[in-house]
Amino acid sequence: MSPAAAFDAVSPEARRLWTAGLVASLYALFCLAVALRQVLRGRAARRETQALAAGTGAPVLVVHASQTGFAEELALATAKLLGDAGARVTLKSLAEVSALDLATTGRALFVVSTTGEGDAPDAARRFIRDVMAGAPKLQGLSYGVLALGDSSYARFCAFGRTLDAWLARNGATPLFDRVEADDGDPAALRHWQGHVGVLAGVTDAPDWTRPRYGRWRLADRRRLNPGGPGDAAFHIRLEPLEGADWQAGDILEVGPRNDPVEVAELLVRLGLDGSALVIAEEGATLAEALSWRRLPHDAVFAAAPNQASGPQALVDALPALPHREYSIASLPAAGGVELLVRAMRRADGKLGLGSGWLTAHAADGAEIAARVRTNRSFHAPEDDRPLILIGNGTGLAGLRAHLKARAAAGRHRNWLVFGERTAAHDYFHREEIEAWRAGGVLQRLDLAFSRDQDRKVYVQHRLMEAAEPLRAWVADGAAIYVCGSLEGMSGDVHAVLTAVLGGEVMERLADEGRYRRDVY
Ligand SMILES: Cc1cc2nc3c(=O)[nH]c(=O)nc-3n(C[C@H](O)[C@H](O)[C@H](O)COP(=O)(O)OP(=O)(O)OC[C@H]3O[C@@H](n4cnc5c(N)ncnc54)[C@H](O)[C@@H]3O)c2cc1C
Ligand SMILES: Cc1cc2nc3c(=O)[nH]c(=O)nc-3n(C[C@H](O)[C@H](O)[C@H](O)COP(=O)(O)O)c2cc1C
Numbered sequence: 001m002s003p004a005a006a007f008d009a010v011s012p013e014a015r016r017l018w019t020a021g022l023v024a025s026l027y028a029l030f031c032l033a034v035a036l037r038q039v040l041r042g043r044a045a046r047r048e049t050q051a052l053a054a055g056t057g058a059p060v061l062v063v064h065a066s067q068t069g070f071a072e073e074l075a076l077a078t079a080k081l082l083g084d085a086g087a088r089v090t091l092k093s094l095a096e097v098s099a100l101d102l103a104t105t106g107r108a109l110f111v112v113s114t115t116g117e118g119d120a121p122d123a124a125r126r127f128i129r130d131v132m133a134g135a136p137k138l139q140g141l142s143y144g145v146l147a148l149g150d151s152s153y154a155r156f157c158a159f160g161r162t163l164d165a166w167l168a169r170n171g172a173t174p175l176f177d178r179v180e181a182d183d184g185d186p187a188a189l190r191h192w193q194g195h196v197g198v199l200a201g202v203t204d205a206p207d208w209t210r211p212r213y214g215r216w217r218l219a220d221r222r223r224l225n226p227g228g229p230g231d232a233a234f235h236i237r238l239e240p241l242e243g244a245d246w247q248a249g250d251i252l253e254v255g256p257r258n259d260p261v262e263v264a265e266l267l268v269r270l271g272l273d274g275s276a277l278v279i280a281e282e283g284a285t286l287a288e289a290l291s292w293r294r295l296p297h298d299a300v301f302a303a304a305p306n307q308a309s310g311p312q313a314l315v316d317a318l319p320a321l322p323h324r325e326y327s328i329a330s331l332p333a334a335g336g337v338e339l340l341v342r343a344m345r346r347a348d349g350k351l352g353l354g355s356g357w358l359t360a361h362a363a364d365g366a367e368i369a370a371r372v373r374t375n376r377s378f379h380a381p382e383d384d385r386p387l388i389l390i391g392n393g394t395g396l397a398g399l400r401a402h403l404k405a406r407a408a409a410g411r412h413r414n415w416l417v418f419g420e421r422t423a424a425h426d427y428f429h430r431e432e433i434e435a436w437r438a439g440g441v442l443q444r445l446d447l448a449f450s451r452d453q454d455r456k457v458y459v460q461h462r463l464m465e466a467a468e469p470l471r472a473w474v475a476d477g478a479a480i481y482v483c484g485s486l487e488g489m490s491g492d493v494h495a496v497l498t499a500v501l502g503g504e505v506m507e508r509l510a511d512e513g514r515y516r517r518d519v520y
Contacts, residue, residue, distance in 0.1 A: 060087050060199075061105045065094035065112040065159070067121040068251060068325065068518065069375035070184065071148050075111040077208055078146075078196050085200035095123045095511065099136035102167075107175070108141060109196065112163055113148040116486060118155025120162075123377060126511045132163075138172035144199075145178040146192045156182070175199065183322055184210065210323075213255045213369035215241040218362050219336055228425030229451060232343040233394060234359045235428075236326075238368050239336040246328055248401035249378035249518070252337050253323040255369030256357035257291040259350070266295055276311040286311040293318035324354025327398035327483060327518060328372070331405055337370075340397035340428060378481070378518040380405060385514075386413035386478035388470070390459055390493055392448075393420060395484020396428050398518050402481060407441040414441060415473060417466075419448035419459040419489075444469065460492040467500045474501055479514040490519040 060082055064075035072093075079091040092101075094112065102108060115121050120128055145167070147160020157180045164178045176195045181188035186209055193208050220237035238252070246252075267274045267287065274287030282292040296318065330338035343359040344352035351360055362368060380387070380402055387406065389399040396418055406414050416433065420426035426449070427433075436442040446462040463470060474480075482493055497515075498506050509515035 059105065059107075060089050061097070061101065061108040062089055062091045063094050063097055063108060063110045063112075064091075065110075065121045065124040065127075066377060067113055067115040067123075069373050069377065071111045071113045071121070071146075072376060073374065074146065074148070074189070074192075074208075075109075078109055078111060078192075081193070081196050081202065081205055082200045085202045087200060093123050094121075094127045095125075095513075097127055097131070099131045099134060102131070102138055102141055102172070103136050105141060107199075108143045109146070109199075110143065110160075110163060110167075111146045111148070112160050114153070114155065114157055114159040118153065118158035120159040121377075122510060122515070122517055124159065125507070129507065132166050135170055138167060138170040141167070141172040142175050143167050143172050144175045144192075144195060147178055147180045148184070149180060149182060151182045156180070186210075210253075211371050213253075213371050214244055216244075216337070216368045216370050217241055218358075218364060218366045218368050221359065221364065224340070224428045225420075225426045229421050230342075230393075230426065231345065232359065233426070233428065234339075234341050234343065236339040236341050236358050237330075237336050238339070238370060241367070244337070244372055245332055246337070246372040246374075248328075248331065248380055248405040249375050249398065250328050250401075251373045251375050252326045252328050252339065253371050253373050254326060254354055254358065255292075255323055255371075256321055256354040257361065257369075258293075258295055258321070258353075259356060259361045260287075260291065262295060262350075263287055263290045266290065270314070272311055272314070278311050278315045280315050286315065289315045290318070292321055294321055321353065325373070325520070326354075326358075327395075327401070329397035329400040331401060331408065333408070334404075337372075338397075338400075340394045340400075342394050375518070378483075378516055381479050381514070384411050384413070386415070386473050386476055387411075388415045388417070388473055388478050388480045389483075390417045390463065390480065391483040392418070392459055392489045393484055395482075395489070395519070398483035399481065400429060400432075403436060403441065407436065412440050413443055413476075413478075415444040415446075415469075415478075416442055417446045417448070417459050417462050419450065419457075419462070421449060421451045423447070423449045423452055458492065459489065460496040463493065463496045464500065470497075470500050474505065474509070477514075479516070480509065482515075482517045482519060484519060486519040490517055 062075050062079040062082070064072045066072040075091060079089045083089045112124070113121055145160055145164045147157035149157035149160065160178060160180065168174060179188055179192040179195065190207050193205065197203050197205055216238040219239045220235065222235045224233045224235050264274065272286060274285060276286045277284055278286050278289050280289035283289050293315065326339045326341060328337050329340050330336065339358070341355050341358050344355045346352060378398060387402065389402060391399045399416065403414060403416065420428065433442070433445065437445045446466060448457045448459045448462045450456045450458055480497065482490055506515065
């Protein structure tokens with residue numbers, strides 16, 4: 001009797017049992033196969049780790065995709081930790097990474113940020129277009145991802161998550177779960193450092209923390225747009241008390257302090273004496289310590305009233321204030337950092353934390369906590385190629401530092417396109433710009449004052465009007481630098497550049513580092 005005939009001969013009940021048994025066995029086999037694959041993958045990852053710790057493994061690729069320099073800074077620290085431990089490390093921007101690199105590298109650690117509204121940094125454009133669009137076989141790759149982001153944005157760590165999912169989908173094996181750092185959260189960075197330390201076989205490396213703030217003095221503060229229709233914008237000059245170095249394109253991270261009036265109001269509300277002594281890094285009294293900490297809202301106290309049980313308990317319960325970033329508008333030769341800061345107002349009418357501190361709450365001559373952050377993605381080209389600098393509002397800051405550097409280097413093929421509201425009130429650094437124009441440092445200047453005529457005119461309109469020269473400058477090798485508003489400016493400028501130059505040219509400019517943006 002054939003197996004089929006034998007099957008037909010048994011009772012329906014027995015047939016059902018037999019079929020169920022077969023399905024269960026197949027399912028068990030499937031589970032076993034999945035588990036085995038996981039075990040093998042885990043073993044492979046452990047072997048990678050051991051080989052690296054012993055300095056015997058294949059080189060490690062450390063990759064960064066950074067918009068404003070932080071991911072690159074952390075990738076450098078990652079590479080240094082591994083290199084100091086004897087590993088062979090290659091550090092690359094994602095812009096330089098190919099599918100072949102990933103398929104042949106063995107191990108890669110990615111440090112990537114998210115910008116815009118959940119977008120990848122500009123440095124990732126080519127990789128997304130040329131590599132992520134494909135499906136390379138990455139079975140030989142073990143990897144880790146440190147995703148930088150800020151949870152106040154709707155799409156938190158979007159690019160890090162997308163990259164992680166893409167690597168896994170193409171067969172790469174995670175060495176550990178993706179680490180997500182919210183606003184540079186030190187605990188998350190320690191977590192990543194711990195993973196890298198294990199890979200490197202180093203467990204006693206000192207914690208990475210952001211460099212301590214340096215001491216600066218508020219040497220000048222001057223409103224640049226008195227009587228203007230928009231929010232006040234200030235020229236701020238900070239002189240380093242301990243020495244500092246930077247170059248055009250870099251960023252100043254300022255450690256803000258709270259409005260003293262808000263601190264005093266809180267103390268009254270809590271019935272606490274501001275002069276009470278406390279133990280805190282930032283000051284000896286409760287009022288001083290509170291000026292450096294996130295002040296609690298009433299809702300926080302309603303939820304946890306014991307926070308207010310005493311000066312020290314209050315200080316211990318409150319986290320430190322975050323830093324704020326400002327594009328540096330001067331060169332070290334000026335003896336200080338100059339900034340262009342807009343006094344931002346919150347919905348409740350109060351000044352913003354960082355801009356309020358710099359433009360109003362810090363007294364003239366006060367000591368300011370700040371540190372320079374290198375932002376290589378906005379550094380100038382090394383050669384004498386023409387530069388097209390496009391910006392609006394406080395975006396002039398970053399462009400001004402570049403123009404100063406170009407003037408000092410005798411590089412005069414510069415074109416500035418600047419936009420604000422009115423020429424009468426908002427033409428920041430007018431004399432300096434006109435002197436550059438008269439002296440030939442600026443070969444071309446286009447200004448867009450949106451409210452000086454019936455029709456609104458913005459920098460993107462000036463660019464469209466100048467389509468011919470724009471094409472000529474780019475054909476002559478020009479690089480394009482954009483600084484200022486993310487909303488309303490950088491997207492529209494990008495659209496006009498694409499319309500005038502064509503999508504392919506824009507892709508090429510981005511790939512060659514000739515299209516750079518510092519927008520916020
Ligand atoms: C790379 C980079 C470069 C920059 N360069 C410059 C520059 O050159 N010049 C410049 O002026 N700025 C610059 N900025 C922006 C700057 O870092 C700050 O974001 C800006 O000064 C506002 O911060 P703030 O602390 O004053 O305001 P925040 O206190 O952060 O408030 C800012 C806004 O957020 C909202 N908001 C935040 N918290 C609250 C709250 N509790 N209640 C209600 N609303 C709230 C409000 O709309 C408010 O207007 C740059 C940013 C980046 C990322
Ligand atoms: C203009 C701008 C847009 C941002 N958009 C997002 C976002 O959509 N999602 C997110 O998680 N983080 C966002 N961030 C936060 C950054 O990812 C975070 O600050 C990160 O540390 C920046 O790293 P980088 O200097 O290497 O670019 C944004 C930051 C800026 C300045």
